[in-house]
Amino acid sequence: MLCEHCDEVYVRQTMAQGASYFCSRCGSRLGKGSLLSVGAWLAWTITAACLFIFANTFPVALISFEGLQSEATIWQCISALAQGPGTPTAIAAGFVIIGIPGFQIALLLWLLSFAVAGKACPYFVAILRCLHFSRPWGMTEVFLLGVLVAIIKLSSYLHVLIGAGVLSVALLAPLMVVITTHDTDELWQLFERHP
Numbered sequence: 001m002l003c004e005h006c007d008e009v010y011v012r013q014t015m016a017q018g019a020s021y022f023c024s025r026c027g028s029r030l031g032k033g034s035l036l037s038v039g040a041w042l043a044w045t046i047t048a049a050c051l052f053i054f055a056n057t058f059p060v061a062l063i064s065f066e067g068l069q070s071e072a073t074i075w076q077c078i079s080a081l082a083q084g085p086g087t088p089t090a091i092a093a094g095f096v097i098i099g100i101p102g103f104q105i106a107l108l109l110w111l112l113s114f115a116v117a118g119k120a121c122p123y124f125v126a127i128l129r130c131l132h133f134s135r136p137w138g139m140t141e142v143f144l145l146g147v148l149v150a151i152i153k154l155s156s157y158l159h160v161l162i163g164a165g166v167l168s169v170a171l172l173a174p175l176m177v178v179i180t181t182h183d184t185d186e187l188w189q190l191f192e193r194h195p
Contacts, residue, residue: 001031003023003025003028003030005023005026005028006025006026006028006111006118008017008023008024008025008026010030010136012189020032022190031185032183032185037118038112038186038187039116040116041112041179041182042109042112042113042116044175044178045105045109045179046109047175048105048175048176048179051155051168051171051172051175052101052102052172054164054165054168055074055169055172056074056165057073057161057165059071059164059165060072060073060074060077060147060163060165060166060169061147061150061151061154061162061163061166062160062161062163063158063159063160063162064158065158066163069154069165073165074098074143074165075098078093078097081093082192090160092141093143096137096139097143100134100137100138100139101140101172101176103130103134104138104179104180107127107130108179110127111124111127111187113130115186115187115190118190120191121191124187124191128184130179133151135180138176138180140169141174141177144170144173147169148166151166
């Protein structure tokens with residue numbers, strides 16, 4: 001293991017859970033012991049996949065006005081926005097709300113399923129690069145905030161109920177942060193042992 005700052009060489013060792021390790025020469029952090037095992041990380045990713053499916057299939061809001069009722073899922077909201085001049089916004093919204101989180105979850109499921117089996121994943125380096133570059137683009141929490149603001153604004157004019165889709169997104173947003181920012185040192189060690 002090399003220190004990224006001063007290039008001091010260390011023998012890679014198994015890190016204790018939650019402990020941080022620092023360079024003896026420059027004091028920079030070499031690594032941190034993971035709080036989640038690979039199996040637990042996979043379980044959280046499967047949970048995120050289920051919540052992602054729920055968030056995209058259940059209604060976001062139930063709106064009623066003078067006896068008329070309507071409900072909309074995330075897909076329906078994006079397709080309604082795409083009708084007319086809002087098409088570029090709808091494409092961007094679909095990309096950051098549905099595309100990127102779905103892509104991240106799929107990549108993590110693929111990667112972690114091999115890791116739990118004790119095998120190195122095909123395309124391991126490319127997958128980790130994709131996960132790293134896509135991390136800032138998954139904006140589930142921004143969507144959640146936007147939906148809540150819209151529901152609050154609409155509730156002064158219409159009778160609006162929060163749908164199961166919003167509850168799923170509310171649970172999915174912090175879970176996406178946990179699974180996409182988890183330390184990958186353990187996966188790299190597995191990859192080095194089984195190239």
